[in-house]
Amino acid sequence: MATRTVDGHRPAPGTHDPELLAELEHAVTLLADIDRPSASEGETRAALWIADALKAHGLEPRVEAERAHGTYWWPVGLLNAAALWSLRLARRGRRKRAFALAAVATAALVDDLDHRHRWFRRAALPHKPTHNVTAVAGDADAARTLVVVAHHDAAHSGAIFDPGLPRALQARFPETYDKAIFHPPLLWLTVLGPLLAIWTAVSGGRRAYRWARFFTVGTILGMADIGRRPAVPGANDNLTGVAVLLGLARRLREQPVRGLRVLLVSVGAEESFSEGMAAWGRRHFPDLPRDASWVIAVDSVGSPTLCAPISEGFLRPYDYDPALRRHAIEAAGAHGVDIEADFRFSFATDAQIAHHAGYRSMMLGSVDELRSPSNYHWPSDTADNVDYDTVGEAVTVVDGIIRRLAAA
Structure with missing residues (x-):
């Protein structure tokens, strides 16, 4: 008689199945050699390869x-440049125009x-x-649907992503850093300059003007630095997510399920603030009933510890669906997988697009000792720096x- 888990199903093949891990590593290694900026020829090559692998x-x-x-550096940089121009208008006494320009730039940002x-x-x-x-x-004929989404484009690097600063902070304040439940929300800084530009237009204050100029110029320079650098290999972020899609395709072929349709989706242009997922939603969300659909974004699962964060968001936290997270935590426990669940993500993934559209969603990721994905947006995000055991655990x-959803 086949062994069954606590939820009544046969256990999935071991997370350290050598054949599965070899397939995952092969996919990550091959795709990491393709230069894949968002909306590029290389990104298209990766999409076609993934389609063939699923076939x-x-x-x-x-x-x-x-x-x-x-990109994201052009819109963020241009809107900060508009806020900087509003400061010039304010200094010339055109405070109403300055206020209007700074307010529009802030709203757009x-x-x-x-x-x-x-x-x-x-x-x-x-x-x-x-x-x-x-x-x-x-x-394929089930009334309920789970969308599992990853992305195959790769991010540009930039000085702001240098892991040296968080390493220094961790070394200086180890207890405080290790107890933190979120990574510093860096993109708050890109909005601070335009907000201060609004206040400058209202108050006419010199101190507000100086700080607004400091943050807008700093943001423009930071975005220019990101734009001039090449894309990183993007092995962890997010070819590990693509590898999970391929691992699931294999598992579902070997052990079919009834009662749940599963859409395996790999999108482009995620690194330009989830434009690919937004386009996918415009095409597919009308056919997905909100009360019978779930969305899981699998992103950067090649760090040492899996995580099922409570929330995500660049500017404010949006909570994931607690029932879906509970399924993830219970599934991890049933197979002896360690998973970090008391954590808030200060980044944003494709799950946020689904959340805004009203779907029950969550993100499955991973973190290292710095409480962030390993080699995040850094040139060291290569295939040989991926923890493939964690990728297998994600599958x-x-x-x-x-x-669990199929049996519910």
Whole structure:
């Protein structure tokens, strides 16, 4: 008689299954050699490779072309430049115009950072092709759907992502750092200058003017630094998520489920503030009932410790669905996988697009001793720096979630 877990299902193959881990490592290594900035030719090559890999598992993936701007440094930098110009207007006594310009720049910036309508970039900035891959697995005729989404583009680096500062802080304040439940929200700084520009227009104060100029100029220089650097290999962020999709395709072929349709989705242009996922939602959300659908974003699961964060968000925290997180925690426990659950993510992933659209969603990621994904947006994010045991554990946890939802 087959061994069964506490939820009545056969246990998934071991998280350290050598054949599975070899397949995951092969995918990450091969794709990491492709230069994959958002909305680029390399990103398209990666999408086509992923589609072929899913076909090898018996699926019929679709590659869908969308449009994306492909950066975040241009909108953030330009809107801070507008706020800087408003300071010039304020110094010339045109405070009403300065207020209007700074307010519009701030509103557009918050809208962009909060993964909302993106009206500034959609109206004012050029767009290029990006490509998403979607494959139907599980029970294709089921009334309920789980969307598992990863992304195959890679981020640009920048001085702001240098791991030296958090390492120094951890060394100086080890107890405080280790007890922190969130990573410092760096993108708050990009909004501070425009907010102070509004206050400068209202008050006319010299101190507000100086600080507004300091933060707007600093943001513009920081964004320029990111824009001039090449994309990193992006092995952990987020080829490990792509590897999880392939691992799930294999698991669902070997151990089919009934009662749950599973969409395996790899999107482009995530590193330009989830433009690819936003486009995927515009195409597919109308066919996904909110009361019968869930979304899990699998992002950067190649660090030592898996995490199922409480919330995410660049500017403010948005809580994930507690029931879906509970499934993840229980699935991890059933297979002896350590998972960090008392944690808030100060970044934003494709799960936030689904959350804003009203879907029950969560993010599965991983962290290292710095409480962030290993080698985050840094040139050292290479295939040989990925913890493949953790990637295998991520496959097992999501597979466990699938089987719990299918049986519910």
